[in-house]
Amino acid sequence: MNDFSKASGLQINSNQIDIRGREARDRxxxxxxxxxxxxxxxxxxxxxxxxxxxxxxxxxxxAGLRANQQLQAKRMGINTGQALNEGQRAQIAAAKPMNGSAPQVLVDQLAVTVGGIQLGPQQAKDMAARGEISQGDYVAAVNAALVPYGYSFR
Incomplete structure (x- = not known):
């Protein structure tokens, strides 16, 4: 205790100070x-x-990418449904293979794979015409796409 506490006769209980301090810290x-x-x-x-x-x-x-792919396919003339319509099927069925050559309507609908990249029929034709892919690669890709139909490309 300090001298003031002794002189004033006040006695300060140190336990009360500790309890209040603890309560304040807890709060x-x-x-x-x-x-x-x-x-x-x-x-x-x-x-x-x-x-x-x-x-x-x-x-x-x-959704935007899906719509964009459909739009790009439509602009390139790719059949986005991957299915031929009834008229196109009838034309293919009626076509008589001349020397095993495929009908043009079938060639115009088939996507082809060149160098591991799938291209739409019009896109592949355009790239071959511009020299971006070789004519031999284009013909080989079209022939590979025609195999399931029993045709070959000229």
Whole structure:
């Protein structure tokens, strides 16, 4: 005890000081935990919203790419349904193979693979005409696509 305490006759119980200090520290600790929980909740909510947003972007990107592929295929004259319509089937069936040569309507509908890359029929013709792929590669690719139909390309 200090001299003032002795002179004034006040007696300070050190246990009361320790209890109040402990209570203050406990309150501060509780407030700190509540604040941390609030920050954690806000971060979790922000992360959830970000994940939802990224998922939405991915879905829209996928839809856009799908639409873009269909648009590009349509512009290149590729049959995006991968199926011939009834009129085209009838033309192919009615065509008499001349020296095993495929009917042009079939050649115009088949996608071909050149160098491991699948190309639409018009795209492959255009690339061969521009010299981007060799004529031999183009003919080989068309012949490979015609094998299931029992035809060959000239």
């Amino acid at each position: 501060q600790g509780l407030e700190d935990r509540v604040d941390q929980m609030r920050r954690d909740h806000e971060q979790a909510e922000k992360d959830r919203k970000e994940a939802d947003f990224q998922e939405q972007i991915a879905a829209q990107t996928e």
